[in-house]
Amino acid sequence: MNLSVNFAGLKLKNPVIAASGTFGFGREFSNFFDLNRLGGISVKGLTLEPRKGNPPPRIAETPGGILNSVGLQNPGVHAFIREEIPFLRQFDLPIIVNIAGNTPEDYCAMAEILSEADIDAIELNVSCPNVKKGCLLFGSTPEGVSEITAVVRKVCKKPLIVKLTPNVTDITQTAKAAEASGADCVSLINTLLGMAIDIEKRKPILANTMGGLSGPAVKPVAVRMVYQVSKEVKIPIIGMGGISNGEDAVEFLLAGASAVMVGTAGFVNPGVWVETAEGIEAYMKKHGFGKVSELTGALQE
Amino acid sequence: MNLSVNFAGLKLKNPVIAASGTFGFGREFSNFFDLNRLGGISVKGLTLEPRKGNPPPRIAETPGGILNSVGLQNPGVHAFIREEIPFLRQFDLPIIVNIAGNTPEDYCAMAEILSEADIDAIELNVSCPNVKKGCLLFGSTPEGVSEITAVVRKVCKKPLIVKLTPNVTDITQTAKAAEASGADCVSLINTLLGMAIDIEKRKPILANTMGGLSGPAVKPVAVRMVYQVSKEVKIPIIGMGGISNGEDAVEFLLAGASAVMVGTAGFVNPGVWVETAEGIEAYMKKHGFGKVSELTGALQE
């Protein structure tokens, strides 16, 4: 069976992509499975300059999910190009580069640099809840999304994915803003802003007080948003949020996604990416689908 | 130990209130425990006229939570006053009446009628995601919340609680709007809009397509919102969303709530309301708190 998908200038051998921030630059998980089996990788969010990230604790377990507040710890875009691309290029694996910045200039500078690098797409992270400046501020309003998307579009020679935050009143507005400003694709959802308290210490568990919620708990919110966005935009959608297996992924595809990203579930089960692709394949066999794209939006209403 | 709390004109013998829509008008659960042990009840959301509600299925199970799309099935405010208040008044139990409408006039008419009834407070539901008109539309913007709160305030002679939706970019804005327009208290969160898909039938599980997410899964989002709102408003807060025991409730109190509501967890454990109050008491004993109000906002930062 053919699991490949083609959209937004990306060719993926299967629709399962490792979600940004949960898979580093692929080195660690490559000790556990063959990265050639992934549909793609979205690397840890990069900034122009290296970032230290937030103080620990950076993670809290919540019912059916986790909160994280890594705060974009990363070696910077230059070190990435120098040290990580050669490693990743050993594999037949589309590289999506997730980027975040404090200012439109930051985003543009990175997009320009990456346009000349050996990568496959750029994912604009305008939705990270764990940094003080920029990022989520842009992603929270249609105007902010428009602004960043438009300026980056001008300099970006790679397929441009805009990653949307779920922490908005109406995600179709930010999705439409991204589309209108030249995005080739939207990916959603980033994490839901949340908080957990250690009642013995009477302190937030995360040193940064609040963090981003991901994992199975957020799945219904994510499916809903993919569904809503798919009704309002024509560009393809990469869906994510709480996917743990092929069945979950099929929910996102039916809701309107062209591909999915999987993150948190890999912490518990490093086999999740491969198993999710296999699960989609099994579903297609059982129900007589020949191509993954036939599943996209195939909801009976 | 004294678990009583006094705020917004309400006197509760303990801070645990049954959440609207999960406890009917108290009759059913009264077969399982003594309603005198509750801090209060927020009754099923009422409308001016009776409503049939949405077609089934109205519930879907999701990881660590549920989606519901009851759609405000209720007998109307008049039948409630006639048939349910006498039943509830057999108990020493503050009655909070949750009301929803399509128009400001609906809300006002109900507030006027209920101001003359033997009840203890009115909870303005401007956050129900399961009805087509009104309600959530008002709750989604600070202007909408202001409008409804202000007009109801004029005719309402009871303590006025405004119940906020989490489906907004910034809940502190709607909370401040409620406060500025005369609310005595805000309660949060109502349900997060979500969706689940039956991949075998390729249809949404809920007949209404989307529904409201509640239960443990939403707790981190709810705690975060209570915390954020408590930093921005001076009126008391009733916190809810995923509470399953005393420890969960303490999280909300520490985050800034004066009392809590508990809903979904009661479907699984009908003892949850009583056990939550007992759990708060045990926590207070262990940590040397004399009054519940000492816990409110007692986060060390």
Next chain:
Amino acid sequence: MNFDTIIRKTEKLSEGIYLIRLHSARIASKAVPGQFVNVRCSDGLNAYLRRPISICRVDRKNNTVDIVFMNRGKGTNLLCSFAQGDTLDAMGPLGNGFTLPKEKERIAVVGGGIGVFPLLYLLEESHCACKTAFLGFRTKEAIVLQDAFHRTAQKLVIATDDGSYGTNGLITAPFMAWLEAERPDRVYSCGPAPMMKIVARACVQKGIFCEVSMEQRMGCGIGACLVCACKVQDGDDYQYAHVCKDGPVFPAERLIF
């Protein structure tokens, strides 16, 4: 609140169908045919909600209650791994049961798939002149509790969708023929909605007393959350009644399928 029961026995009745025998004086002493228990399949977040399962048989002397279920999802799958001696949290008995027949009456039950279980309990508690059971299954392998039905009913008709046993096709066919010929006093039905619809409509047309037991996804199981809606007649209009509290058994003429 403690709804704990002790599991006295578990048994695999056929592929995917399991019986659990609970020890519970609370349930055994109060249950009537048509009622259900609402069970917790795990004590955490896995299969978070309780699952409604009909009572299939009660042994009042020994205070045991049998439930029989099909493994068809997260919750029932967890239930399969319970064993003798384990504790099972079972709220109940819940809901309204069937109206039991009078001594002289001739009754029929029409069940399909997992709908047959409450009907066995009904037959065993019905002390009346003549009891006929019409049961539909997918295949021969899916047939369960045949002996038990055989013992309690004077006549037992079985149909399988694939014709691998008994009548070939839907159970409604032999039932409708029989109904025409026999005009029983009461008919009870539980199973897939299309089956119950045919049974209900035929009985209502002929003025034969008929009760059907409905299924719906549940939240609280006791009538407080209003999720388990079921369309019923309300004069010229309709209303949503609630399966857990107003049902699961409804008079056929009330229902709008």
Next chain:
Amino acid sequence: MNFDTIIRKTEKLSEGIYLIRLHSARIASKAVPGQFVNVRCSDGLNAYLRRPISICRVDRKNNTVDIVFMNRGKGTNLLCSFAQGDTLDAMGPLGNGFTLPKEKERIAVVGGGIGVFPLLYLLEESHCACKTAFLGFRTKEAIVLQDAFHRTAQKLVIATDDGSYGTNGLITAPFMAWLEAERPDRVYSCGPAPMMKIVARACVQKGIFCEVSMEQRMGCGIGACLVCACKVQDGDDYQYAHVCKDGPVFPAERLIF
């Protein structure tokens, strides 16, 4: 991906402290002292994340691995109910271990509470001239594995916070006195951060080789998610290293407590 191991034995060592003996050729053949396994305490949403637990002992001949843990939350509480014959999903061995001493060297381990477990494994694998163990516990009742430490170390000093056994107070007091007098070649420490901070600082000051094993809440356990941050020196500045991949064992001089 299959990290299943079979539980060969479980034992309650003291109030709230449990040992699980895993059968796993994969782990037993590769593990070195200081490494950990990342275990799933349930296979669903209860205690969703894996829990890191140090390897406490390895029997290479029999391919068994002992882990010892304190029941102090949701996950470890679930772990307590595992029994012999059960399957436990244990990823590992993970992280970097301690630098083993050379034959002629004199070493000390300084452990507190649940920090003592990896130190036992270290001592048992250290074939060197002289091994001294300093262990701190809350009370007499909390003392575990005393015999095992006794067998492998030439000298064993125990302190309890409440003085109910051994030295009264923190273990750092007798250790610091001894350190002053003995100047060992290597010191290894694992336990509460304040304890490790004292040990690390003293050794760094005196130029004694010292390694400490850090704890931090984890996500992936392998270095991919960057949540398990731990402040380390980076020239004049600091960086966040990661306990799971760069540690859990760090040279004392690298750490910023």
